[in-house]
Amino acid sequence: MFDRGGNELSAIVFNTSAPADVLLRLLHPEAAGSWHAFIARVLPDEVVDAIVVHPDRRIRSILAESYAATGEQRGRLVDDPHHRVRQVLANAPIPFRATAPSLPLPVQRRLLDDPEPVVRRDAAFYGKFDARLIAGLSDHEDPYLREASCHSWSLLSESDRERLLHDPHDDVRQWARRTACRDDARWTGVLLESRLDDSPRHDVIQYGAMTSAIAGRVATSDDAGDRSALALNTGAPLDVVRKLADDAEHSVRLAVSVRPEFTEAERAAIDFTVEPSDRLRPVEWVRTCQDADVLRDCARSSHTWLRRSAAFAEHLPADAVELLSRDDDYAVRLLLCENQPTVDGEVVLRTYLECQVITKSLLLSHPNFPKAGLSDRFADDPDPVKRALAAQDPGIAVDVLARLLADDDSYVSSAAAGHTALPLGLLLRACDNPETATSALRNPGLPPEVMHERLDALGVPR
Incomplete structure (x- = not known):
């Protein structure tokens, strides 16, 4: 069931102009349905003060995993009386396509030495x-x-590494050997002779150092995943990998086709296809490449997977960005807009309008998204998606904004309700309209006294 009250309370939490006294009211149990929103909210210190001593550990746990709070604010929970809160704190927040501030070093040390094993272990593995x-x-x-x-293998002494490679505990030995195999083919061979599950086995094959003998054995494996992983291992002997170009499995031939040593003609000679709907992880050697000329070659390639991978590359040169912005493959253009801050704004706009994925709205935050002038371009467009874009224009005329607020399409009217230029009278009316209330209550132009009145109406104590 749609929880209008819960959604309105969450909207007030998300309102960036909500002052501390409003946020403190939202810590009452009557507003518990909105607490999830605190995970993404920058918090004044007085609100953090209240959360740290709050009797309900649910809200303390939300602060512990907040990706908007500072590391110092989250770190205040290191002495929390409930180990589940400390366990949440030990795990690094995972904001989508972003990073969260790290905990202070003294807090990290405390969590690694926590009396509860589950806290220590989560801190060591997932705390970053x-x-x-x-x-x-x-x-x-x-x-x-x-x-x-x-x-942290690179920071370990030789004696520490040797001890871990022969640790009495099976899991410790395996992790040490899986790490060591990246530079030492001896451990690649040892691991492949042991009974590894598919995922770690494929990881060892793709990243482990390879001799011709080991690669030759893997190339004859009955497991297509083994053979694909071998083809993706850029350290595997090329003469062995070439023999997989005619493999019966398409996934293997596709993996062979992105070898860095191949020419365009050699790639074209391999029987593979990349469909527009195929979801492929970026080819790692392309994604991490720092050579501008190599990345230009990938951007010019007829191989769709290489072009998609180039779109991820941090060091993609400007001319390659411009080339890929005209690519026939929609996924290339979308990935380019998601990963390259220098893409032309009109390309980002066109990509947004074509976009069918759930992360579409993130394109509106691209630094080059052309918000200025959108009202002139789209306010009267028959497409509601384009009319809603008009409300992104910072210079939109008030009469146009009022017209969009009255639009029959709720997507358009909600977009208009969130615009900071909306006159107070219209904003208050939008707060009372079920179609626009959530967006209006998030509007930074909403006066704090109106927020308090809405909390009164929703039964949240003063």
């Missing part, structure tokens, strides 16, 4: 803590923490 602290766990009595230290 300082690599030096994780390396310091290599001789910890808890095997899970020794296992975590393998993620």
